[in-house]
Amino acid sequence: MKREKEMKRKRWQTTILLAVIIVVTYVSIAITEFNVLTGITAIPQAIGWMFSHLLITQESLAKLPSILEKLNETIFMSIAATTTAAAVSIFLGLMGSKTTRVSNVLSVLARFIASFSRNIPVVAWALILLLSFGQNSMTGYLALFVGTVGFLTRAFIESIDEVSGSAVEALTATGATYFQIVNKAVIPQSLPQMISWILFMIETNIRSATLVGILTGTGIGYIFDLYYKTMDYNTVALVTFTIVITVIAIEMASNYIRKVIL
Incomplete structure (x- = not known):
């Protein structure tokens, strides 16, 4: 019943x-x-x-070297923003996790930073930073960096929280210091998940960097916007094709790395 x-x-x-x-x-x-x-x-x-x-012609293929140059700029900017944000996020993740937090104040602060930066879209960060830094690669880098810090901090906190408590308790019982516990128990167990999240963010940031580049006048986004505004649709098709191929290639490489480490 x-x-x-x-x-x-x-x-x-x-x-x-x-x-x-x-x-x-x-x-x-x-x-x-x-x-x-x-x-x-x-x-x-x-x-x-x-x-x-949207057809790729011989004339548009002649512009491929300049397109690839800007594409490389976008890729390297995305990787740089992700890796530097990951370093900051590891620190914030350790402070915010219930397993490794030093104090409640730092834990709340780390979670607040993660929530604040994550809930504002990368495009909005680009528009905000555009007012201070202008249209340059630094603005795009900072927009990706801030958004990535928020996402990775949240992901790292969850990864650290999933660490087995027995290893932490065993090291604590032997009188190990905080840094020894983090180095010997926490990081080794959560590192595979952290690397997986970093790879995921590199993929995401390459996609986001294209849109951010339209706003900041940098990278492949700038090239796309330039040819789109001049109605050179054949070159726009080539730019789009190179972006799609790059994203697919990076996604396949990251999936392979994930299978190896997880």
Whole structure:
């Protein structure tokens, strides 16, 4: 009897949730004046435009060296932002974790920094920093750095919290110092997960750096924006293709590394 009541209650909850989603969707369409039928019928026309304009030609291939140069700038900026942010995040993760925290004040501060920097999008950070640093690679680097610190700190805290407490307790019982416990018990157990998160952020930051580059006038994003504004769609297609190939290649390399270390 109780089971039947529980099932009926869940059914009602699901029905109410679906009804709320439908109402919110309808209200959103009404407020934005979005025509669903027009949007659906425009899809074939949009696909046709893509196939007729976004073609890689011999002229666009001549610009490949300059595109690759900017692509390398984007990749190295993403890697630099991720690795330096990882170093800061390890420290904040140790301070914020329940397993290795030194004091409650530092733990709360580390978690606040992670939450604050993570909940503001990278694009918003780029716009904020753009006012102070202008359009240059430093602005893009700092935007990626701040966003990465927030994400990795949160991920590292969770990874450290999953460390086996028995190893920490054993070292504590032998009179080991805080740094010895971290070096011998915490880091070795959580390092594979940390490396996996760092690789994931490198992939994410390369994607984000393209959009950030449009705002800061750097990297592959700047090249994309330049040719898009001049309506050189053939070169835009080549830029897009190189970005996609790069992201896929890096993702395959990171997946392989994850399989080795995990």
